[in-house]
Amino acid sequence: MDVFYNAANSSIAQTLGNLKGFGAYFSTLNQFVFNTSKTILGEVSLWYQFPTVDGLNQNKNQYNLDLGVKTLLLNKKMQLAITASDVLKTNRYRFSRLINNIRQEYNNYYDSRQLRLTFRYNFGNEKIKQQDRKLGNEEERRRNN
Numbered sequence: 001m002d003v004f005y006n007a008a009n010s011s012i013a014q015t016l017g018n019l020k021g022f023g024a025y026f027s028t029l030n031q032f033v034f035n036t037s038k039t040i041l042g043e044v045s046l047w048y049q050f051p052t053v054d055g056l057n058q059n060k061n062q063y064n065l066d067l068g069v070k071t072l073l074l075n076k077k078m079q080l081a082i083t084a085s086d087v088l089k090t091n092r093y094r095f096s097r098l099i100n101n102i103r104q105e106y107n108n109y110y111d112s113r114q115l116r117l118t119f120r121y122n123f124g125n126e127k128i129k130q131q132d133r134k135l136g137n138e139e140e141r142r143r144n145n
Contacts, residue, residue, distance in 0.1 A: 001026045006053040023052025023059075039072040043083075060094040070118075081118040089113060 007020035027047035034040040045066040052059050065088050070081035093108045 004052075008053065008055050010056055019053045019056055019058065021053045024050040026050075039076065041070050041072075043068040054095070057095040057097050060096075062090070062092060062094070063088075064091040077122045079118070079120040081116075081120075083116045083118070084114070086111075086113045 002025045003022065004024070005020070005022050007018065009018045025047070028045070030044045032042040032044075034042060043066075046063070048063040049059070049061060051061050064086055066083065066085045067087055068081060068083035070079055072079055089109075091109070091112060093110075094106060096103060096105045098104070
């Protein structure tokens, strides 16, 4: 969580002289294991921006929720996953400002919603041990010590 204080001053006659106020941002990422063999996994990501002052704009709240689930199969060599971003369609940038004593309201939504299906398979033998590698300049390093 992040809590902050913003202050903006303007000498332009058509705008407010100053805006100030506290704001806060909260985010969390949670991962879950749904079975004892650890082959069914889930993830929830959420962030929330509280109303705040940004320059001469008064931003309204904004938030986003992403969800995902994956399963591991065939001795965890194969992975199937489905993830969804901006599930609630709430990632909207909304703000207002006062210019020439006219209140302007903005409501912008840039659709970033996605649904992804992922298939992954790990080929090869995972039991092969990596040999210790000697660097080409190892003899020279020994001489320096």
